[in-house]
Amino acid sequence: MRQRNARIGMVLFCVYLLLYGGFVFLNAFAPETMEVLPFAGVNLAILYGFGLIIAAVLLALIYGWMCKPDDEDVVRNEVEK
């Protein structure tokens, strides 16, 4: 289970790394794209920023939902009982 959890963690981490990296590099090398207004008159800087925060929360929830309890923990909890 530990392996499985770690693998899920790595995949989700890479997804977020791409999103965050995209934001940072857009800011650094094409800052003018951050000024376009793609939706509801709100600029990309704000939408992407909010998007990153929401993405972090969503990925965290997905991770929590997909992970199985650790073998070790299950054993230890039973011993404690």
Place this chain on the structure above:
Amino acid sequence: MIYEPSPQAVVFFFLFVAITLGLSFYLGGKAKSSQGYFTAHGQIPWFVNGIAFAGDYLSAASFLGICGMIAFYGYDGFLYSIGYLAGWIVALFVIAEPMKRLGKFTFADALDSKFQSRGIKLAAGVSTLAVSVFYLIPQMVGAGVLVQPLLGFPHWVGVVLVGVTVILIVVSAGMVSTTWVQFLKGSLLVLFSAILTWMIIERGFEVKAGGEDGYEFQTLGPVSTGSEFAGLPALKGTTPVPPEGPWTDTNFRRFRNDATGIVSVWSEAEIAPGQLVLREAQSMTQTTDGKTLVNGQVKGTKKGEAELHPVGNITKLPGGESRTGKLGFLSFFSTLQNSEVVLWGNQKLTEPDGTKTTVYFQKPTAGSQVLRPGEHPTFSGIRSTKLLDKLNFLSLMLALFCGTASLPHILIRYYTVKDAAAARKSTIVGIASIGFFYVLTLYMGLGAMTSGSMDVTNSNMAAPLLARSMNEWLFAAISAIAFTTVLGTVSGLILASAGAVTHDLVTHAFGVELNDGEKVRVAKITSVFVGAIAIVLGIVFKEMNVSYLVGWAFSVAASANLPALVMLLFWKGTTRQGIIAAVVVGMTSSLGWILLSADTFTKVYGLPASNALVPFSQPGIVTIPLGFLTLIVVSLMTQPKTAAE
């Protein structure tokens, strides 16, 4: 005056501190063993621990610093919010569960679980201490900044007050009480920020010519280039003061009132080709005989006497409206996007005789500019064409990304829950509450920017002053929460240092045998000692910028701790020597880089930036990879024989 001591705030503040202390004494009775002292017996419920994560993490820098930076410069402060939150992804997906499995008390335990080496304990213990102390400085400075206007005490009283209270909390109860304090404060902070945000949206925007004290700043002109301002009706009865000394090459114009002798300062700006206007500025002068002048008059302490006017107003709304009324969560931004806001810049001038004047001048700025990145000096590099300037930005964003997962006071929180699953769940709760709060920072910062209640001299007070522009009780609540924010973060940091000294340095590195009771006693003595150091540093670094110091702590944490932690978890070839070398190299290189950077040269040593020995100020992009490289090279050189064969 901007800061009138508020009786409600004072009562509320002391009530808050009393409850916090009472709670910690009560819960402290339950923690007797060293397990209980450092890790709350590993029995804190995951949800409480998750909110306590938020409490630990949302320090003075997050709450006061980010809101202040957004209020003064716009979107850029929000980049910190994004970076700080992104770091939690590293913590959750990569570090949380293995940390919980490997360690017992401290971050060094986890690093050392495979090797049982004194060297690792020593290196990790020292790096924990170094990061904690650097992170403590801005918290203590923040405490002083808060207490000064709130209760009317001098800065050092605030610092001592926080120091003593925190030492009491930590010595009385350790991790149990600290966790509950953090839980309490974390939930209140998020709750009250949400209320504040809702009120900002309800209030909407309104066009004004000045701040909430009713004073309207004037704009004179336009006149065409070459003609004199002195003839304008508003300047009748004044004589221009000829520019001399430091005033020569500035845009500032001064006029002396013939009747009163009071000098007013204006900034000249070109609004269209050949069209000049004068905008009213504010000034603060320190004379050589110790007097403080505000806008040319002796600074007062009572109502009606001279003082700087509160600022922060919108001068134009879309469609020429004068007020918007209630807004939506998105129309808040789209309205601001098409408005014009007055931001304030400042410039310090020193006369040959030593008189120092700071001129605060208006900068009417388009909303579209306020809402885009790159306006703050730290981030302006992204608009530069030079790669080096961009590297500084990339380096900071990398340090924020990697720093969170390496902060010792965050790492020890993984040991307060019962197993890896609980560590995971509490991190998720932490991410959700911290993320929600960071979304609110953008509303609060921009709300503060347009609230008419800002103090031009101090961006750290933006959030509490915004609350006061809403109502006095909210101000009292927000100030008290901000203060407990400092209390909570400082107690967490002091505990992390105490743990590092007791376990890593005294017990393991120096090999002193301690029984349980002695361990707790050593930790308590350390807490008093570290607390005292924090008090002194908080007073010494009074003038330093809070977020600057936090960035420093993040860079050092990421460079020293992250390479060792990650490689230990994911590379079997990691050796004892490799870990020690990575921690030592990461810590010293990032510290050294910061000490030799342009930021430190100008802000700390008072030397010109061009003397700096490193090409840009943020070390992360160089020193984090350097830590990894060191670990790999040293590990490869010191592979055990069996593995090599």
